[in-house]
Amino acid sequence: MATKPVPPPDSVNDDIGEAVRLRMYRMQVEIREAEQRAYDLFLQNLVKGTSHLSIGQEAVAVGFAAAMQPGDLTFCTYRGHAHTLARGVPIAKVLGELMQRDNGLMRGKGGSMHLTSVEHGVMGSYAIVGAHLPIACGAALRAQYREAKDVSVCFFGDGTTNIGAFHEALNFAAVWKLPVVFVCENNLYMEYTAINEVTAVEHPAADRAAAYGLDRIVIDGNDADVVYRTANAAYSRARAGEGPALIECITYRHSGHSRADPATYRPKGELEEWKKRDPIKMYRDRLLQFGVPEATILAIEVDARRLVDEATEACKAAPPPSLDILTSDVYADGGFAWRN
Amino acid sequence: MAELTYREAVARGIAQEMARDPDVIFFGEDVAKAGGVFKTTVGLYEQFGPKRVRDTPISEQAIMGAAMGAAMTGLKPIAEIMFSDFLAVCFDYFANEFSKSRYMSNGQVKCPLVVRTGNGGGVRFGAQHSQSVENWCMMIPGLKVVAPSNPRDVIGLMAAAVRDPDPVVFFEHKALYAVKADVPDGEIVDTLGSATIARPGKDATILALALMVPRALDAAERLKSRHGIDCEVIDVRSLVPLDTQAILGSVARTHRVFTVEENPRLCGWGAEIVSIIADEAFYELDGPPVRITTPHCPLPAADVLEDAMLPNVDRIAETVRRSLES
Numbered sequence: 001m002a003t004k005p006v007p008p009p010d011s012v013n014d015d016i017g018e019a020v021r022l023r024m025y026r027m028q029v030e031i032r033e034a035e036q037r038a039y040d041l042f043l044q045n046l047v048k049g050t051s052h053l054s055i056g057q058e059a060v061a062v063g064f065a066a067a068m069q070p071g072d073l074t075f076c077t078y079r080g081h082a083h084t085l086a087r088g089v090p091i092a093k094v095l096g097e098l099m100q101r102d103n104g105l106m107r108g109k110g111g112s113m114h115l116t117s118v119e120h121g122v123m124g125s126y127a128i129v130g131a132h133l134p135i136a137c138g139a140a141l142r143a144q145y146r147e148a149k150d151v152s153v154c155f156f157g158d159g160t161t162n163i164g165a166f167h168e169a170l171n172f173a174a175v176w177k178l179p180v181v182f183v184c185e186n187n188l189y190m191e192y193t194a195i196n197e198v199t200a201v202e203h204p205a206a207d208r209a210a211a212y213g214l215d216r217i218v219i220d221g222n223d224a225d226v227v228y229r230t231a232n233a234a235y236s237r238a239r240a241g242e243g244p245a246l247i248e249c250i251t252y253r254h255s256g257h258s259r260a261d262p263a264t265y266r267p268k269g270e271l272e273e274w275k276k277r278d279p280i281k282m283y284r285d286r287l288l289q290f291g292v293p294e295a296t297i298l299a300i301e302v303d304a305r306r307l308v309d310e311a312t313e314a315c316k317a318a319p320p321p322s323l324d325i326l327t328s329d330v331y332a333d334g335g336f337a338w339r340n
Numbered sequence: 341m342a343e344l345t346y347r348e349a350v351a352r353g354i355a356q357e358m359a360r361d362p363d364v365i366f367f368g369e370d371v372a373k374a375g376g377v378f379k380t381t382v383g384l385y386e387q388f389g390p391k392r393v394r395d396t397p398i399s400e401q402a403i404m405g406a407a408m409g410a411a412m413t414g415l416k417p418i419a420e421i422m423f424s425d426f427l428a429v430c431f432d433y434f435a436n437e438f439s440k441s442r443y444m445s446n447g448q449v450k451c452p453l454v455v456r457t458g459n460g461g462g463v464r465f466g467a468q469h470s471q472s473v474e475n476w477c478m479m480i481p482g483l484k485v486v487a488p489s490n491p492r493d494v495i496g497l498m499a500a501a502v503r504d505p506d507p508v509v510f511f512e513h514k515a516l517y518a519v520k521a522d523v524p525d526g527e528i529v530d531t532l533g534s535a536t537i538a539r540p541g542k543d544a545t546i547l548a549l550a551l552m553v554p555r556a557l558d559a560a561e562r563l564k565s566r567h568g569i570d571c572e573v574i575d576v577r578s579l580v581p582l583d584t585q586a587i588l589g590s591v592a593r594t595h596r597v598f599t600v601e602e603n604p605r606l607c608g609w610g611a612e613i614v615s616i617i618a619d620e621a622f623y624e625l626d627g628p629p630v631r632i633t634t635p636h637c638p639l640p641a642a643d644v645l646e647d648a649m650l651p652n653v654d655r656i657a658e659t660v661r662r663s664l665e666s
Contacts, residue, residue: 073413105446106444106445106446106448107446109443109444109445110444110445110446114444114445116441116444116445116448116449118445118448118449123409123412123413123449124441124444124445124449126437128432128436128437130401131401131405131432131433131436131437132405133405134399134401134402134403134404134405134406134408134409135406135408135412135437136405136409137402137405137406138405138406138407138408138409138410138411138412138413138417139409139410139412139413140409141365141406141409141410141415142409142410142413142414142415143413145365145391145392145410145415146414152409164401165401165402165405165432168397168401168402168405169401169402169405171397171399171402172396172397172399172402172406175397176394325446328446328447329442329443329446329447330442330443330481330482331442331482331484331506332442332450332452332504332505334447336481338481338580338581338582339533339581339582339583339584339616340533340581340582340583340584340585
């Protein structure tokens with residue numbers, strides 16, 4: 001297992017601070033609760049279509065989001081609930097989209113795999129593997145051209161490292177020194193197949209970095225503090241005009257690839273081992289080590305459950321999308337007219 | 341008024357828009373310092389500088405993705421795909437990404453970008469550098485598709501494409517790059533979705549696009565002079581939006597219709613137009629609509645073979661004459 005040991009907490013020299021830590025814990029718990037609820041609602045046939053959960057991987061989305069500034073842009077994959085919520089998109093808007101209700105983020109026109117909230121800097125969730133890496137380059141090109149200071153942050157899975165767009169985007173970003181941070185969430189499986197069975201190098205992202213003149217970065221993706229520090233360093237470089245970064249975060253998804261996948265391809269005991277390193281459990285211990293009172297932690301957990309309960313009820317009460325929007329917004333005039 | 345080639349009109353059209361709007365940037369393979377492999381973008385790098393006119397690697401997915409990302413965050417990029425055949429290596433962006441992001445996001449994401457590409461045959465490049473692929477794009481909801489046939493329209497439709505809030509695929513015809521015509525001085529701005537009557541006539545309507553427009557015009561002259569058949573030639577110009585009213589209006593005057601399509605026969609743009617005419621102007625017709633297309637074949641490289649494959653003046657004139665006389 002390619003992870004680093006958790007560094008011992010150092011409360012005297014704490015570079016992150018309690019406010020950020022509590023924020024990161026709260027967000028991880030909210031995402032976990034929301035995604036578990038999405039799964040429960042799926043079993044009740046209230047979440048339809050497909051959904052790809054990040055349970056077990058929350059620390060990556062949260063660490064990178066917590067280090068962002070307003071105006072920074074998130075590009076995520078079809079496994080994008082966590083990254084969307086981590087930017088502050090209301091839970092009801094995400095659950096509503098999963099439940100195909102009128103209160104959803106895109107009123108049911110996008111679905112689980114295409115969560116988008118431009119006002120929160122969530123520039124879309126992309127369901128064609130690799131497509132969004134070049135798109136993130138384009139957003140970063142705009143920032144560079146306008147001398148804006150925002151960073152585009154692009155999340156993707158380990159499987160993406162074997163598709164052409166990954167390599168085109170990395171070269172493109174590196175040669176133009178674009179302010180874009182590429183985040184590979186290596187959860188050890190592309191979909192149903194172990195990434196190492198189909199990849200020529202041990203670390204599917206980091207071991208390719210040298211080809212584009214980038215640093216080889218592998219971090220523990222289950223430790224939100226490690227993720228947060230790494231994100232801050234990468235964003236600072238990008239904002240300073242020093243170009244892109246490629247960061248491989250080692251993590252593990254507790255569920256299957258999608259709702260259709262029971263994940264029986266995993267060796268016995270592997271999930272149990274990784275659950276010992278559950279990012280939320282580890283972070284809870286961290287907070288206690290730093291002296292955060294148990295009551296404060298419990299209050300966050302109770303609050304997260306309440307928020308998810310309230311969002312669930314709001315979504316259940318929401319109507320289905322109106323047929324008025326069926327053909328709207330194909331073109332900029334608001335409709336779908338292709339002829340006179 | 342100045343005489344310009346179609347290739348010079350491309351550069352003038354882009355320059356007109358870049359001078360007007362600092363949000364317009366332009367990039368592609370060999371487009372900046374080299375001025376384009378077809379010399380369509382000569383002078384832009386010198387005029388607008390390396391921040392706005394950029395050479396990319398041979399990475400069509402990166403080019404299309406970057407255009408989309410720049411467009412959705414506020415710029416108005418023009419991106420070149422050197423040969424339209426290469427749309428196939430970055431087709432995800434056309435089929436799934438910039439065409440659908442507005443709809444999927446319920447109107448949040450906007451992609452005002454232009455993809456310019458060298459389309460069409462007649463230049464002896466063989467099956468992978470000669471195709472007419474405008475129908476690949478025409479079928480995708482969310483895209484707009486134009487294909488100018490002359491230097492003036494290159495400038496006017498380029499301006500319309502750049503100013504349009506939707507993604508526009510701009511098909512330049514490689515075999516037209518050397519064609520010269522008089523172009524008015526000053527700003528030229530056209531509208532998307534407007535066909536033009538390239539030649540008025542009363543006996544039959546010939547619908548044509550890009551390189552097929554001059555061929556249809558030559559055929560119409562021959563039909564008039566040799567057979568007394570007076571054809572109206574419509575330059576369709578814009579496939580999406582489609583100027584259906586101009587087409588139906590012409591059919592209502594002539595009562596016969598022919599399409600001249602460079603694409604292989606199946607699912608060419610003319611098939612869609614003929615189906616519209618069948619739906620909406622059936623009783624105007626005095627005879628069956630006739631499609632003149634490339635056969636359902638790849639294009640060969642050799643000149644005698646390629647010339648025999650693409651619709652030419654002889655085939656157009658002969659097909660129209662036989663149809664009208666039968």
